[in-house]
Amino acid sequence: MMLEPNPAAQGAAAYRRxxxxxxMEAEVFARATRAIHAAGEGEPLTRARAVAxxxxxxxxxxxxxxxxxxxLPVDLRARIAGVAMAVIRECEAETPDLGFVAEMNxxxxxxxxx
Numbered sequence: 001m002m003l004e005p006n007p008a009a010q011g012a013a014a015y016r017r018x019x020x021x022x023x024m025e026a027e028v029f030a031r032a033t034r035a036i037h038a039a040g041e042g043e044p045l046t047r048a049r050a051v052a053x054x055x056x057x058x059x060x061x062x063x064x065x066x067x068x069x070x071x072l073p074v075d076l077r078a079r080i081a082g083v084a085m086a087v088i089r090e091c092e093a094e095t096p097d098l099g100f101v102a103e104m105n106x107x108x109x110x111x112x113x114x
Contacts, residue, residue, distance in 0.1 A: 026112035026113045029109035032057050036054060036101055039051070050098075052091075058104075065078075065084070066081060087100075
């Protein structure tokens with residue numbers, strides 16, 4: 001029995017092949033922002049998931065810029081690390097400012113698309 005290919009999956013794969021690595025990273029930030037906006041004042045579990053996903057994203061960013069093998073200039077890495085820590089702290093707050101988190105995601109995505 002032969003399975004029919006999933007057109008949506010094929011389309012997504014074709015789209016990803018057209019993106020540069022930086023653009024793919026920008027898409028990760030955009031996806032995280034969409035989750036924050038969708039969470040809004042919605043269900044607590046949806047909100048908690050969006051905040052946790054953003055926390056993991058920024059933990060990854062922070063670890064990446066602290067890696068000595070990272071090719072970015074040291075001053076840029078330091079600035080990104082500062083932003084990452086601010087977002088992580090916000091995500092850990094009892095009532096995180098989701099607007100701030102979304103704005104930092106948007107700014108990061110915009111920088112990666114340049």
